Amino acid sequence: xxxxxxxxxxxxxxxxxxxxxxxxxxxxxxxxxxxxxxxxxxxxxxxxxxxxxxxxxxxxxxxxxxxxxxxxxxxxxxxxxxxxxxxxxxxxxxxxxxxxxxxxxxxxxxxxxxxxxxxxxxxxxxxxxxxxxxxxxxxxxxxxxxxxxxxxxxxxxx
Amino acid sequence: xxxxxxxxxxxxxxxxxxxxxxxxxxxxxxxxxxxxxxxxxxxxxxxxxxxxxxxxxxxxxxxxxxxxxxxxxxxxxxxxxxxxxxxxxxxxxxxxxxxxxxxxxxxxxxxxxxxxxxxxxxxxxxxxxxxxxxxxxxxxxxxxxxxxxxxxxxxxxxxxxxxxxxxxxxxxxxxxxxxxxxxxxxxxxxxxxxxxxxxxxxxxx
Numbered sequence: 434x435x436x437x438x439x440x441x442x443x444x445x446x447x448x449x450x451x452x453x454x455x456x457x458x459x460x461x462x463x464x465x466x467x468x469x470x471x472x473x474x475x476x477x478x479x480x481x482x483x484x485x486x487x488x489x490x491x492x493x494x495x496x497x498x499x500x501x502x503x504x505x506x507x508x509x510x511x512x513x514x515x516x517x518x519x520x521x522x523x524x525x526x527x528x529x530x531x532x533x534x535x536x537x538x539x540x541x542x543x544x545x546x547x548x549x550x551x552x553x554x555x556x557x558x559x560x561x562x563x564x565x566x567x568x569x570x571x572x573x574x575x576x577x578x579x580x581x582x583x584x585x586x587x588x589x590x591x
Numbered sequence: 592x593x594x595x596x597x598x599x600x601x602x603x604x605x606x607x608x609x610x611x612x613x614x615x616x617x618x619x620x621x622x623x624x625x626x627x628x629x630x631x632x633x634x635x636x637x638x639x640x641x642x643x644x645x646x647x648x649x650x651x652x653x654x655x656x657x658x659x660x661x662x663x664x665x666x667x668x669x670x671x672x673x674x675x676x677x678x679x680x681x682x683x684x685x686x687x688x689x690x691x692x693x694x695x696x697x698x699x700x701x702x703x704x705x706x707x708x709x710x711x712x713x714x715x716x717x718x719x720x721x722x723x724x725x726x727x728x729x730x731x732x733x734x735x736x737x738x739x740x741x742x743x744x745x746x747x748x749x750x751x752x753x754x755x756x757x758x759x760x761x762x763x764x765x766x767x768x769x770x771x772x773x774x775x776x777x778x779x780x781x782x783x784x785x786x787x788x789x790x791x792x793x794x795x796x
Contacts, residue, residue: 443679447621447715448672449754453755454747456776458617459613461613463612472781473619475641480615480642481611487642504655506652507650512604513606
């Protein structure tokens with residue numbers, strides 16, 4: 434009993450020390466948890482697969498082979514930690530590839546419009562009129578042409 | 592409390608997966624601190640990895656060996672405490688006690704003042720930890736190239752009475768509290784990385 438109390442005291446002190454030095458694990462986001470586990474050399478996917486196997490072995494050994502029902506919480510935990518099947522993995526890979534291509538295209542579109550908006554001279558960013566296919570001249574255009582023609586003729590005679 | 596309490600908790604698959612990560616992160620921290628601790632304490636020669644401790648805790652909870660009646664959000668904290676106790680208990684078994692020099696240390700040889708007049712200071716009290724040469728060396732190595740982390744550890748050390756809250760440290764350093772949270776996370780990652788490969792060699796994951 435004394436030893437147990439002592440252990441509890443140590444565990445409590447350790448918990449307090451861990452919180453004081455490193456903060457609470459529960460406050461970490463999923464990404465931060467993954468980062469910390471990776472820092473300890475643990476791959477989160479491998480971890481899940483390994484623990485699932487341990488739990489599955491336990492359930493088989495202590496319940497299923499004895500034809501007993503697996504307790505609800507253990508069953509739920511097993512279901513949640515089950516590694517994805519081959520079909521699920523393929524589906525996830527396709528989905529992530531689609532997302533990757535989609536985001537790549539979005540980036541390419543954004544980049545190209547950004548480059549175009551910066552690379553072209555200011556005047557080309559204004560709407561430009563194309564005269565090539567214009568069929569008829571307006572009265573103003575005709576006047577302009579005539580006056581230009583007169584200038585040319587007068588300079589030739591002089 | 593009845594044993595049905597834990598069965599009534601409904602968590603989704605994502606929450607279960609997160610729970611596993613939280614437990615494993617805690618096991619890593621506990622083992623890391625224990626391995627960094629000095630001559631009087633022990634090395635985790637139990638052959639168990641952080642994942643093993645997390646799995647054991649999930650099995651105990653999954654098979655209703657643990658009584659928990661609190662709100663669902665308190666479950667991770669409860670299971671972490673249970674696991675921390677289990678790790679301490681495992682590490683204190685005579686068969687897993689090996690001093691840093693390889694000397695076996697029987698369980699009763701822990702030199703603590705257990706007289707009724709004074710409350711014994713736990714070797715894992717933050718003050719004791721920071722006074723321990725080996726743990727302090729590990730911390731110093733983790734913070735050597737980072738001024739902010741070094742400063743953070745020094746400030747924690749300054750609080751002689753009790754454990755400082757993040758806001759106390761923040762106000763002393765005149766930085767936002769979030770800055771303190773970030774320093775803590777960084778320190779945890781660095782301690783995790785610090786020499787952890789050695790203990791992983793003994794067990795998978």
